[in-house]
Amino acid sequence: MRKGHFVGRRRELASLGRRLDLVTEDGRGKAITVRGRRQVGKSRLMEQFCRESRVPSLYFQASRGVSVTESLNDFVSAIAESTVPGAADTPRTAPSTWLEAFRLLNLVLPADSPAVVVIDELPWLLQQDPRLEGQLQTAWDRLLSARPVLLALVGSDLHMMEAFTGYERPFYGRADELVVRPLNPAETASMTGLSGSDALDANLITGGFPGLCRVWPNGMPPREFFASQCEDPASPLFTVGESMVNSEFPNPDQARRVLEAIGHGERTFNNIAQAAGAAPGEPLKSGSLGPVLLQLREKRAVDADTPLATAPGNGGRLYRVADTYLRLYLAMLARAHEDAKRDRPDTALRRITRQWESWRGRAIEPVIREALSRAASDETFPWPEADAVGGWWPRTFAPEVDLVGADREPVARTVYYTGSVKWLGTAFDRHDFAALVRDSARVPGAGEGRAGLVVVSRSGVEPGVGADLVWGPEEVIAAWS
Incomplete structure (x- = not known):
């Protein structure tokens, strides 16, 4: 393209x-x-x-x-x-x-x-x-x-x-x-000339924003793209995020501190309160944090996920920055930009590379959930009624089940499948599958073999993994094709 x-x-x-x-x-x-x-x-x-x-x-x-x-x-x-x-x-x-x-x-x-x-x-x-x-x-x-x-x-x-x-x-x-929504993964793939996991990486990095996709050299792998942008402090990869934050949150007030706390990886109410406090050991009071989170959700800057199962969840909300580009900017690009402006592109790239895999592993989960929800409309999909897709976790947040496919949310009548996402350079193995079976048994509505098992892996699966459905990057992108 x-x-x-x-x-x-x-x-x-x-x-x-x-x-x-x-x-x-x-x-x-x-x-x-x-x-x-x-x-x-x-x-x-x-x-x-x-x-x-x-x-x-x-x-x-x-x-x-x-x-x-x-x-x-x-x-x-x-x-x-x-x-x-x-x-x-x-x-x-x-x-x-x-x-x-x-x-x-x-x-x-x-x-x-x-x-x-x-x-x-x-x-x-x-x-x-x-x-x-x-x-x-x-x-x-x-x-x-x-x-x-x-x-x-x-x-x-x-x-x-x-x-x-x-x-x-x-x-x-x-x-x-x-x-008007961001470009989907299939459109991002077309615009960047990439395929498979590289196209999904590009979708996470750009957030599906056309302006950022347009500066991506055709077919350039994600790591090379990062390296090339770190050489240029004026790159849109950095300046678009800076502009978004400064235009929507021009003052370093509570809303901006809360957004930055979530962007840096804090997901629970208490952890966000601690990170967004005015000083260490002085957390933001709940009476102040609640309205700020509501404001951020109304502005669509932040999303809140709740556990999905046949019984009301007691695990509480998990917060995340809504679009993946702004999430990436807050997590690592803002600091990498400072390195680039000080003529330290190698330091900027190391900063990004050091955090990239762990960040990507969590950021891809909402994309996969949406892909599975879209796939439910395909007559070949094993569970056509499962158009509500989320995750599940208890109050202790251990374990976290990445995927739960059900008939409705937030409280389902029927759970059709549970699943695990492994977005690393190694295959999904039998140990990963054993953990999925064990953790899925705790999901209300999915125990005793009543629900199917789904594996979504960036690097394939090992022989002997007995999942009912296995997806890789190509299947995720195909949900939008």
Whole structure:
């Protein structure tokens, strides 16, 4: 795959295309919110759609931290520079409110042919001017919805974008929703020219963010990629993570300390509290940590896993940074970046290499769980009802069973299989299998041979391992193919 080509996103482009078709057919406007994490490729998706749609379009990119007046001026400039037929006649007098700005937009939109209007980073505009939400609703109801326009409202603040169309909010019921997710492992493989375990490594390293995949030299093995990036302190491998942390958590406050604690590998509530405290021996109080964890989960920066079995789990939540690239950045890339900036690329690479295998072994587990969940829809899969896939652990966190396939979560009616993930350079052997059998017997609903046994191994299995299903890297990637 040559760099610069647009990879994947056929589902998202088709979804946008269907809405534009409806606009064309009935001559009335449709609105859609487009949300996804930073760096996931929302802006490039919308730019590609505008190119492929071959209809007049207006693309407005909001700026963070500017005044309302500046944003209104920029919006008028975006109208004038657009391909909308009446754009050349746009008055240069800046409106004083967003309602006036949308009236101006209404004047230049065609009345009898479709157009696309994209407002990118809507949350920044909402932060600048709380009146915008109501004024946009008024403009949509009274003016824009009567035009054949597809209005796409784009944003990276997931919680704010979800709330924007929520019940009792002005725009409730007026917009469809499109969620843009990172590239999946199969798309990452196509974009980087890799296969098998190397492609899965690339997916973990880049988080499936298209911008990071584009800087990956075609077919370069992961270790060579790390080495080449450590030679360049300005590499996006480092700077994208730095930008993400600084933009979403600009101050070194409690939220940032908690995120960093989780990124460094703390998974339990108590351990996070200890690591995120203001000083050693002074853990963050539970009354403070709880709301911070809730905030991080609402922002989709952190996920929380709970034990999956036929009985309610008493093992408590295990927290992890939601996307693997940011998780990697917090765990090792941030410090490696400091080494690289001090002209010590060898030290940076050693730091990454020293932690890589153990980090990768845990980071791959959610990817494998999602792959198994997707595979349940395949008629050849042994347990088609097992579309809920998680893990299980008791209060002591010993043992931890990597994989539990069940009919629903968080409390299952039926556990169909348990399994183990071994993502190392050695094969899954009979000792590993004996441990899986022993530990699986403790999972409520899986004991006494009632559930199948699954092995997912990076380096294959030894003869004599009697698993009901064995997967390697190729099968994991194939779940998305």
